[in-house]
Amino acid sequence: xTDTQSASAASPxxxxxxxxxxxxxxxxxxxxxxxxxxxxxxxxxxPAILGLVFLFIVFASLNDKFLTTYNMANLVVxxxxxxVMAMGIVFVLLLxxxxxxxxxxGGASATITALVLIDYDLNWALATLAGVAVGALIGLVIGSxxxxxxxxxxxxxxxxxxxxxxxxxxxxxxxxxxxxxDPVLRGLSIKNVPVTAGWIAAIVIVAxxxxxxxxxxxxxxxxxxxxxxxxxxxxxIVVLGVIVLGLVALLNANRSPNPNFLEIRGVPxxxxxxxxxxxFWTFVLTKTRFGRHLYAVGxxxxxxxxxxxxxxxxxxxAFVICSSMAxxxxxxxxxxxxxxxxxxxxxxxxxxxxxxxxxxxxxxxGGRGRAIDAVIGGAVIATIPNGLGLLNQASYINFLxxxxxxxxxxxxxAISRRRRSSAGV
Amino acid sequence: xxxxLELRGVNKxxxxxHVLHDVDFAVYPGQVTALVGDNGAGKSTLxxxxxxxxxxxxxxxxxxxxxxxxxxxRDVAALGVEVVYQDLAxxxxxxxxxNMFLGREETSTFGLDEVAxxxxxxxxxxSLSVRTVKSVRQSVASLSGGQRQTVAIAKAVLWxxxxxxxxxxTAALGVAQTRQVLDLVRRLADRGLGxxxxxxxxTDVFEVADRITALYLGRVAADVPVKDVxxxxxxxxxxxxxxxxxxxxxxxxxxxx
Numbered sequence: 240x241t242d243t244q245s246a247s248a249a250s251p252x253x254x255x256x257x258x259x260x261x262x263x264x265x266x267x268x269x270x271x272x273x274x275x276x277x278x279x280x281x282x283x284x285x286p287a288i289l290g291l292v293f294l295f296i297v298f299a300s301l302n303d304k305f306l307t308t309y310n311m312a313n314l315v316v317x318x319x320x321x322x323v324m325a326m327g328i329v330f331v332l333l334l335x336x337x338x339x340x341x342x343x344x345g346g347a348s349a350t351i352t353a354l355v356l357i358d359y360d361l362n363w364a365l366a367t368l369a370g371v372a373v374g375a376l377i378g379l380v381i382g383s384x385x386x387x388x389x390x391x392x393x394x395x396x397x398x399x400x401x402x403x404x405x406x407x408x409x410x411x412x413x414x415x416x417x418x419x420x421d422p423v424l425r426g427l428s429i430k431n432v433p434v435t436a437g438w439i440a441a442i443v444i445v446a447x448x449x450x451x452x453x454x455x456x457x458x459x460x461x462x463x464x465x466x467x468x469x470x471x472x473x474x475x476i477v478v479l480g481v482i483v484l485g486l487v488a489l490l491n492a493n494r495s496p497n498p499n500f501l502e503i504r505g506v507p508x509x510x511x512x513x514x515x516x517x518x519f520w521t522f523v524l525t526k527t528r529f530g531r532h533l534y535a536v537g538x539x540x541x542x543x544x545x546x547x548x549x550x551x552x553x554x555x556x557a558f559v560i561c562s563s564m565a566x567x568x569x570x571x572x573x574x575x576x577x578x579x580x581x582x583x584x585x586x587x588x589x590x591x592x593x594x595x596x597x598x599x600x601x602x603x604x605g606g607r608g609r610a611i612d613a614v615i616g617g618a619v620i621a622t623i624p625n626g627l628g629l630l631n632q633a634s635y636i637n638f639l640x641x642x643x644x645x646x647x648x649x650x651x652x653a654i655s656r657r658r659r660s661s662a663g664v
Numbered sequence: 665x666x667x668x669l670e671l672r673g674v675n676k677x678x679x680x681x682h683v684l685h686d687v688d689f690a691v692y693p694g695q696v697t698a699l700v701g702d703n704g705a706g707k708s709t710l711x712x713x714x715x716x717x718x719x720x721x722x723x724x725x726x727x728x729x730x731x732x733x734x735x736x737x738r739d740v741a742a743l744g745v746e747v748v749y750q751d752l753a754x755x756x757x758x759x760x761x762x763n764m765f766l767g768r769e770e771t772s773t774f775g776l777d778e779v780a781x782x783x784x785x786x787x788x789x790x791s792l793s794v795r796t797v798k799s800v801r802q803s804v805a806s807l808s809g810g811q812r813q814t815v816a817i818a819k820a821v822l823w824x825x826x827x828x829x830x831x832x833x834t835a836a837l838g839v840a841q842t843r844q845v846l847d848l849v850r851r852l853a854d855r856g857l858g859x860x861x862x863x864x865x866x867t868d869v870f871e872v873a874d875r876i877t878a879l880y881l882g883r884v885a886a887d888v889p890v891k892d893v894x895x896x897x898x899x900x901x902x903x904x905x906x907x908x909x910x911x912x913x914x915x916x917x918x919x920x921x
Contacts, residue, residue: 462779462783464778464779464782464783464786465782465799465800465801522775525775525776526775526776527771528771531758531762531766531776534758534762535755535758535767537757538755538758539753539754539756541751541753542755543755543766543767545747545753546753546766546767547736547737547738547741547767547768548766607757659805660805
């Protein structure tokens with residue numbers, strides 16, 4: 240979204256509009272402009288990436304198991320449900336709202352899916368649909384209350400956070416749990432994509448990204464519109480290629496703790512699910528009217544209303560998307576632990592997701608955020624309990640660290656927002 | 665000359681407060697009509713009725729000589745009437761092109777058509793001789809007050825509007841920026857648009873307006889060509905509702921309000 244801007248760094252205000260056909264002609268200009276944006280408080284995902292590097296260095300130096308491919312694959316699976324919920328949270332944060340009930344909405348939806356699987360023996364697709372429908376319904380009610388009655392989303396979703404915990408408790412019973420062993424749904428966490436298919440998918444993704452980027456570069460530059468320098472376009476493709484192919488190479492290696500007896504290879508199925516959702520929501524946010532209107536409502540709801548945008552409907556849609564994604568996230572969590580219990584989705588599940596979105600660069604004040612933020616932030620957040628778990632820390636440490644990280648991310652967001660408004664980036 | 669946009673006998677109340685009394689208002693093509701009046705005279709209410717944000721209690725809304733039904737901002741926009749608000753109504757987090765097309769984005773098979781939108785935005789800005797923005801992909805947050813006003817006006821022009829209403833366009837601007845905006849206002853009228861300028865600033869009004877409509881306590885005190893009045897007469901119309909043989913004959917303050 241923001242990447243399409245590439246105003247030349249320091250041209251005087253008097254310079255003619257007609258002169259800006261060639262935008263940021265060199266990589267050097269782009270780099271200078273990026274630094275200017277950072278200084279102006281537009282940090283994007285940079286804090287998250289630095290945080291991830293920092294956490295990896297700390298945990299790798301404290302425990303030699305952390306960097307093993309086995310643990311890395313584990314980390315991918317753990318991050319999956321966090322990323323998915325955080326992607327949903329991004330939508331409500333974009334509007335400057337919050338959904339405190341997303342975690343328990345995921346728990347309630349997973350309960351329904353598990354019950355449908357056990358009691359009615361439906362296939363996994365229908366059961367998933369039932370769970371997501373429950374999520375969508377929850378979002379519809381929350382969104383309507385926020386939008387039409389004007390109750391602050393904080394209060395509505397706090398009420399739902401409390402009330403929705405009743406659903407699994409009533410349906411499962413205190414102390415009980417439902418098995419979650421459907422081969423497909425459980426398989427998302429414990430089964431892997433065949434090695435060859437993983438490679439093919441990775442190459443297709445990189446090639447498609449390269450083709451799209453270059454095609455966009457050509458069509459923009461040939462019409463004299465604002466575009467990024469070719470060097471930067473190529474750099475992006477190379478970086479994406481290295482990340483995607485590197486990750487697949489890592490996950491396709493045999494990661495069995497006893498390589499002689501057992502072979503575990505391949506990308507866990509949850510990763511393609513997350514990537515599919517990421518691509519879908521990125522398209523929705525950047526390439527559709529609905530996405531544009533979401534940003535507009537988050538930036539200035541009154542301006543959006545005057546432009547003829549149905550602000551109430553946009554708001555409801557955001558809550559529906561958030562709760563539906565929470566339902567998917569609840570399924571992934573159930574898939575990871577193999578059961579649904581009355582406590583599913585409670586605890587710090589929501590805190591993780593909000594933390595992930597904010598750390599990734601989505602603003603709590605609305606109007607700024609991307610789907611990729613949720614994935615990058617989700618990787619950071621998932622690393623914390625993963626690494627601390629390996630260090631055999633008491634669980635209170637985990638709560639302290641996660642809470643601290645969330646607070647840190649919110650502070651970065653607030654400070655950068657202040658800098659932005661003074662720098663006008 | 666036939667008015668492009670015309671309101672006839674419009675009344676509007678908010679609860680017990682009767683804000684507009686039988687207001688007649690006309691906008692002519694190629695002319696700048698200044699809408700003046702003191703705070704609380706009903707200027708903003710009238711603008712919001714024209715914009716379709718408020719409904720009317722009674723009265724006709726006529727466009728191009730025909731009576732039309734308007735039920736919201738979309739209907740008004742469809743007629744070709746655009747309003748540029750005092751607080752500008754731009755989204756700071758979007759860039760100039762995105763703001764200009766907000767609510768009316770162009771799409772192709774693959775989603776939003778950024779190429780078409782940026783091209784048209786550029787054409788519009790150049791046709792208005794706007795030379796003050798650095799890049800059309802700049803976020804609006806980084807623009808000065810005058811530039812924001814320019815973008816808001818250009819947004820109105822982009823849609824081949826026939827009538828543009830400008831609510832206090834120079835209120836927050838410095839001298840040079842006011843100059844740019846007034847030039848732009850004049851260029852709009854010269855292109856044949858009907859322009860409504862709502863302003864407190866008599867210097868601005870006398871500089872660009874062709875007609876003046878003065879509101880006093882929710883009534884039209886006068887609707888006259890600029891050349892027929894002078895500065896002090898307009899001030900009297902605004903503050904007292906009458907000036908010599910111009911204006912409201914009875915004292916409306918004691919009449920119905």
